[in-house]
Amino acid sequence: xxxxxxxxxxxxxxxxxxxxxxxxxxxxxxxxxxxxxxxxxxxxxxxxxxxxxxxxxxxxxxxxxxxxxxxxxxxxxxxxxxxxxxxxxxxxxxxxxxxxxxxxxxxxxxxxxxxxxxxxxxxxxxxxxxxxxxxxxxxxxxxxxxxxxxxxxxxxxxxxxxxxxxxxxxxxxxxxxxxxxxxxxxxxxxxxxxxxxxxxxxxxxxxxxxxxxxxxxxxxxxxxxxxxxxxxxxxxxxxxxxxxxxxxxxxxxxxxxxxxxxxxxxxxxxxxxxxxxxxxxxxxxxxxxxxxxxxxxxxxxxxxxxxxxxxxxxxxxxxxxxxxxxxxxxxxxxxxxxxxxxxxxxxxxxxxxxxxxxxxxxxxxxxxxxxxxxxxxxxxxxxxxxxxxxxxxxxxxxxxxxxxxxxxxxxxxxxxxxx
Numbered sequence: 543x544x545x546x547x548x549x550x551x552x553x554x555x556x557x558x559x560x561x562x563x564x565x566x567x568x569x570x571x572x573x574x575x576x577x578x579x580x581x582x583x584x585x586x587x588x589x590x591x592x593x594x595x596x597x598x599x600x601x602x603x604x605x606x607x608x609x610x611x612x613x614x615x616x617x618x619x620x621x622x623x624x625x626x627x628x629x630x631x632x633x634x635x636x637x638x639x640x641x642x643x644x645x646x647x648x649x650x651x652x653x654x655x656x657x658x659x660x661x662x663x664x665x666x667x668x669x670x671x672x673x674x675x676x677x678x679x680x681x682x683x684x685x686x687x688x689x690x691x692x693x694x695x696x697x698x699x700x701x702x703x704x705x706x707x708x709x710x711x712x713x714x715x716x717x718x719x720x721x722x723x724x725x726x727x728x729x730x731x732x733x734x735x736x737x738x739x740x741x742x743x744x745x746x747x748x749x750x751x752x753x754x755x756x757x758x759x760x761x762x763x764x765x766x767x768x769x770x771x772x773x774x775x776x777x778x779x780x781x782x783x784x785x786x787x788x789x790x791x792x793x794x795x796x797x798x799x800x801x802x803x804x805x806x807x808x809x810x811x812x813x814x815x816x817x818x819x820x821x822x823x824x825x826x827x828x829x830x831x832x833x834x835x836x837x838x839x840x841x842x843x844x845x846x847x848x849x850x851x852x853x854x855x856x857x858x859x860x861x862x863x864x865x866x867x868x869x870x871x872x873x874x875x876x877x878x879x880x881x882x883x884x885x886x887x888x889x890x891x892x893x894x895x896x897x898x899x900x901x902x903x904x905x906x907x908x909x910x911x912x913x914x915x916x917x918x919x920x921x922x923x924x925x926x927x928x929x930x931x932x933x934x935x936x937x938x939x940x941x942x943x944x945x946x947x948x949x950x951x952x953x954x955x956x957x958x959x960x961x
Contacts, residue, residue: 579668689841700795722837787879896921
C-alpha cells in the first residue's frame with residue numbers, strides 16, 4: 543500500500559500492521575471512534591479534530607480515569623454510546639451526570655476493556671502508563687485501527703502486542719510525534735536499507751541545567767516544558783529524558799530495528815520530529831510545528847490525511863535549527879532504558895513500572911527529582927532474572943516492580959524526613 547510521501551509499506555504486520563483494511567476506508571464514509579483517555583491532552587486534541595469534521599465521525603465510547611465533569615461534558619457534545627471511568631469511585635457521579643441521556647455508563651478496569659472491545663473502526667489509545675496495556679491489547683485483538691499514543695503498551699509487552707497485531711490483522715498508527723515522523727519516512731519494504739533511526743528530543747526544561755540545579759528542582763519546574771503542552775507524568779518523563787529512553791524501546795518494536803541503530807539527538811526547537819538514515823547516506827526527516835494535532839490527525843484519518851488548524855511551519859521565520867548529543871551523565875534515564883532493552887525479558891516493563899511509581903512520588907513531593915532514576919535503576923537491578931512472555935506474567939512482574947519501587951521511595955522519603 544502506498545504511504546504518504548511515496549514510501550511503501552509491506553503487507554502484513556509492520557509499523558502499520560494491516561494495510562488492506564485500512565486502505566478500504568473511503569474518505570466519504572463515517573468512521574466509528576473510541577477514545578481511551580478522552581480527557582487527557584491527546585484525547586482532548588483528538589476531540590478537537592473530530593469536531594472540525596463532525597459529520598465524518600461517529601463516537602462509540604469515551605473513557606477517562608476519574609475526570610467525571612470533563613467526561614460528561616464531552617459525552618453530551620459527542621453523544622457516544624458508552625462512557626466509562628477507570629476509577630470505580632467515580633461511577634456514581636458519572637451515572638448521575640449521564641442521567642436522561644441514554645448513554646451507557648461503566649466503571650472499573652473491566653469496563654475500560656469493554657469499551658475498547660466495542661465495534662469502533664478506530665481506537666485512540668491514549669491512557670497514560672501501563673494502565674493502557676490491557677484495553678489497547680483488546681482493541682488490537684479485534685483487528686481495529688489503533689492510534690497508539692501510549693508508548694508503555696509496547697515498552698511493557700512489545701513482543702506480545704506485535705504478535706497480536708500480526709495475528710488479528712490490526713493496524714498500529716503511532717501518535718507520539720517522533721514515531722509518527724518515523725512512520726512517515728520509514729520504507730518497510732526496504733528494512734535492510736535502513737541504517738539508523740534518529741529520535742529527536744527537545745531536552746525538556748533542564749536541558750542546560752546542572753545536576754545540582756536538578757537536585758533542587760520542584761514538580762512545578764519539572765512540568766514546565768519549554769515547547770510541548772503535556773500531562774504531568776509525560777512532562778516529568780521529558781524532564782528526566784526517560785520518555786526518550788522508552789521511545790527507543792517503542793521504536794525497536796514498532797519498526798523492528800536493532801537497538802544500536804536507534805540514536806537520540808537533542809533538538810530544542812522541536813521542528814524536526816525524527817529522521818531515518820538509509821545506507822546510501824540519505825537522511826529523510828519529517829518536520830512540522832510542535833502541535834500534537836498533526837500526528838493525531840494522521841492516525842485519526844488514516845490512510846487519508848486530514849486538515850489541522852495548527853500554525854504552519856515557516857523555516858525562514860525560525861531561521862536556525864540546532865542539534866546536540868544528549869548528556870548521559872546528567873540524564874542517566876537514557877542509559878537505564880537502553881540497558882533494559884538490551885537485557886530483554888521483563889526488564890523493560892520493570893523499568894517502566896518503577897518509573898511510574900517514582901514519577902508519582904516526585905509529583906507528590908515524597909522524593910527529589912534525581913531520585914527518580916535511582917529508584918528505577920535499583921528496581922531493574924533487583925529483578926534481573928525476571929521473565930515475562932504472557933499477559934499474566936507481565937501483570938505479575940509489573941506488580942512486583944511497583945511494590946519494590948514503592949519500598950525504595952519509602953526509604954528515601956524517611957531519610958529526607960530525618961534530615
